[in-house]
Amino acid sequence: MPPDTRMTAAHDLRQPLERLYREFDYTSRVELDAIRFPLRYPDSRDREIVALLSACLAYGRVDLFSGALEGVLAKMSPSPAAFVTGFDPRRDAGAFADFWYRFNRPRDLAAFCIAARALLGRYGTLEKCFLAGDDDGRGPIGPTLERFSRKFLDADLSPVFGRGRISRGYRHLFPLPSVGGPCKRLNLFLRWMVRREPPDFGLWTGVSPARLLMPIDTHIENISRSIGLTRRRSRNWRMAEEITQKLAAIDPTDPVKFDFALCHKRMSGDCLDRRDTVVCAPCGLKTVCRHWRRGRPRA
Known part of the structure; x- marks a missing residue:
C-alpha cells in the first residue's frame, strides 16, 4: 500500500x-552544523559577517563546505569584520587563492568582501542594510530579502569581474526570491540572526521571528x-x-x-x-x- x-x-x-x-x-548537533562558525565569534560585527558568509557557502555536504570555509576564515583572522571593512582587492584578494568549492572560486570571495565593505560603509551593519526600505516591518519577508540580495548583486564589483559582469558563482551566493527558488541559505542566515533562542543567536532585533x-x-x-x-x-x-x-x-x-x-x-x-x-x-x-x-x- x-x-x-x-x-x-x-x-x-x-x-x-x-x-x-x-x-x-x-548541544551535540551544533558542532555538526554551519552555525558553529559564527558562534565562534563573540564580537557582533564578526559574527554578522561570518554568519552571512557561512550561510552563503552552506550548500552541499557539511563536511565539504566546512573544510573550505575553515580555510577562508583562517585568512580573515583574527577579525573577519576588520578584514572585510579594510579589504583592498589588489592587496588582499590573493588571500583566497587556494579557495575552490563547487560553483565558487577565489574571485567570488573577493567580490563578497567588496560588496560587504561597501554596504557596511553605507549602512553600518548588515541588519540596517537588510531593513532599509522595510517600512512596514510586518509583511512577508520575501521583498525585503530580495532587496538585500540585490544590494550585493548590484554592488560595483568591477575590480574583480570587470564592468557590468558578474560570475555565476557569485550570483549563486545571493539567490532572489522572485526567481522562485527556496533561498534556503539566506533563510537560514535570517533564522540565525533573528531567532532569540538557542541554537540561534538573535543579533538582529529589528526583524520579528514571526516573519521568517x-x-x-x-x-x-x-x-x-x-x-x-x-x-x-x-x-x-x-x-x-x-x-x-x-x-x-x-x-x-x-x-x-x-x-x-x-x-x-x-x-x-x-x-x-x-x-x-x-x-x-x-x-x-x-x-x-x-x-x-x-x-x-x-x-
Missing part, C-alpha cells in the same frame, strides 16, 4: 513537534512531506511558504523554531523517510508520519 500523502492537521502536529523542539539535544520562512533543503523537504507539512513535489519558495504556514498554525510567533531539530533528525539518520521498526521505534513523530499511518512494515 502506498504511503499516505495527506496534509496533517495542526492540532495533531502540535504535541509531537513541540516535544521534539523541547527535548532535542542541540523555513530554510528548505533536502532534509526538511523529505521530513516535511513525511509528517504532512507539505504535499508539494518541487523544492521552491512556495513550498517554503506552505511549510511555514503550517508551522505558524502551531506557533505563529516563531514558526521556524522547529527547523534545526527536524533537519538534524533527518541528517543524523534518526529518520530514514521510510518505515523501519528499529530506527523508528523511539521516534515521537510516528503518530503523524505517513509511513506509520497505515499499512504494515515489509518483512
Whole structure:
C-alpha cells in the first residue's frame, strides 16, 4: 500500500513537534552544523559577517563546505569584520587563492568582501542594510530579502569581474526570491540572526521571528512531506511558504523554531523517510508520519 500523502492537521502536529523542539539535544548537533562558525565569534560585527558568509557557502555536504570555509576564515583572522571593512582587492584578494568549492572560486570571495565593505560603509551593519526600505516591518519577508540580495548583486564589483559582469558563482551566493527558488541559505542566515533562542543567536532585533520562512533543503523537504507539512513535489519558495504556514498554525510567533531539530533528525539518520521498526521505534513523530499511518512494515 502506498504511503499516505495527506496534509496533517495542526492540532495533531502540535504535541509531537513541540516535544521534539523541547527535548532535542542541540548541544551535540551544533558542532555538526554551519552555525558553529559564527558562534565562534563573540564580537557582533564578526559574527554578522561570518554568519552571512557561512550561510552563503552552506550548500552541499557539511563536511565539504566546512573544510573550505575553515580555510577562508583562517585568512580573515583574527577579525573577519576588520578584514572585510579594510579589504583592498589588489592587496588582499590573493588571500583566497587556494579557495575552490563547487560553483565558487577565489574571485567570488573577493567580490563578497567588496560588496560587504561597501554596504557596511553605507549602512553600518548588515541588519540596517537588510531593513532599509522595510517600512512596514510586518509583511512577508520575501521583498525585503530580495532587496538585500540585490544590494550585493548590484554592488560595483568591477575590480574583480570587470564592468557590468558578474560570475555565476557569485550570483549563486545571493539567490532572489522572485526567481522562485527556496533561498534556503539566506533563510537560514535570517533564522540565525533573528531567532532569540538557542541554537540561534538573535543579533538582529529589528526583524520579528514571526516573519521568517523555513530554510528548505533536502532534509526538511523529505521530513516535511513525511509528517504532512507539505504535499508539494518541487523544492521552491512556495513550498517554503506552505511549510511555514503550517508551522505558524502551531506557533505563529516563531514558526521556524522547529527547523534545526527536524533537519538534524533527518541528517543524523534518526529518520530514514521510510518505515523501519528499529530506527523508528523511539521516534515521537510516528503518530503523524505517513509511513506509520497505515499499512504494515515489509518483512
